[in-house]
Amino acid sequence: GCGPFTKVGAYGAAGYLPMLHASALDAEGQRLFVTVAPGKNTAAIGIIDLTGAAEMAVVAEGTPDPDDVLVGLHFDKKAKKLIGIVAAQALEFHSLDVEAQAWETPKPLVGVPSTWNAIGGNSAEVSAFSPSSRSLYFLAGTSDQSTGDLALEVARVDVDTAAVAAHPPLQHSGLCAAGPSSDCLMALTVVGEA
Numbered sequence: 302g303c304g305p306f307t308k309v310g311a312y313g314a315a316g317y318l319p320m321l322h323a324s325a326l327d328a329e330g331q332r333l334f335v336t337v338a339p340g341k342n343t344a345a346i347g348i349i350d351l352t353g354a355a356e357m358a359v360v361a362e363g364t365p366d367p368d369d370v371l372v373g374l375h376f377d378k379k380a381k382k383l384i385g386i387v388a389a390q391a392l393e394f395h396s397l398d399v400e401a402q403a404w405e406t407p408k409p410l411v412g413v414p415s416t417w418n419a420i421g422g423n424s425a426e427v428s429a430f431s432p433s434s435r436s437l438y439f440l441a442g443t444s445d446q447s448t449g450d451l452a453l454e455v456a457r458v459d460v461d462t463a464a465v466a467a468h469p470p471l472q473h474s475g476l477c478a479a480g481p482s483s484d485c486l487m488a489l490t491v492v493g494e495a
Contacts (some may be wrong), residue, residue: 302338322335322336322426322460323335323336323372323373323385323426324336324374325376325383325463326376327373327376327378327399329348329378330378331350331351331352332348332350332351332399333348333349333351334346334347334348334349334374334376334383334399334402335347335349335374335375336371336372337359339361340453342374343361343362343363344361344362344363344370345359345360345362345399345407346362346371346374346383347360347362348360348361348362348399348402349389352417358402359412360397360402360404366404367405368387368389368393368395368404368407369395369397369430370387370395371383371384371385371387371397372387373385373386373422373426373427373428373431373439374397374427375430375437376399376430377396377430377432377460378432379432380460381398381399381400382396382397382398382399382405383396383397383399384396384397384430384437384460385428385437386410386420386422386428386437386439386458387407389407390413391409391410391413391415391442392407392409392410392413392420393407393408393409393410393463394406394407394408394410394437394458394463396461409463410458410463410464410465411463411465412464412465412466413441413465414465414468416443417441417442417443417483418443418444419441419442419443419444419451419453420439420440420441421439421440421441421442421451421453421455421471422439422440426490427439427440427489428440429462429490429491430460430491431491435459435460435461436457436458436459436466436491437457437458437460438455438456438458438491439455439456439458439459439489440453440454440455440456440471440489441453441456441468442452442454442470442471452470453470454469454470454471455468455469455470455471455489456468
């Protein structure tokens, strides 16, 4: 009951980065945001007008600054920005002003525990945004390099201040055979958002 569908193209990096792909929706503005790969060594954000009134706009990642990048995408309709967490030299809050199609200066996260040395999901793609609380949730924690054990926490970041507001431990869900420290949570969502 969802069709008809029209093939518009292929995800260009599927052969070598199959899990690093994200999308977000601006339902009110009828826009879909997707990560695309115009070439093997390039990435971009595609802005698709779902009304069909305009061609897809493409905003290059990594230019003019290598820090201009998002992996997990969330649309913040209040700020009219795409937002996400990126693991660079430190954990950072990244944003793209979708109206101006311009990258904003990344903000290092404030209050990151000194023990964190790992990020869960595919480079923080496993994340969720709560517009009502202005919070972005993602997985982070510690990895024991000698044993491979991973202890993750659900981090909550205030998107207006880029401060880590809380980070309770992720409890074992019973979904994975590897035990409580496994990185098997594949999605996060915020319940009760309008």
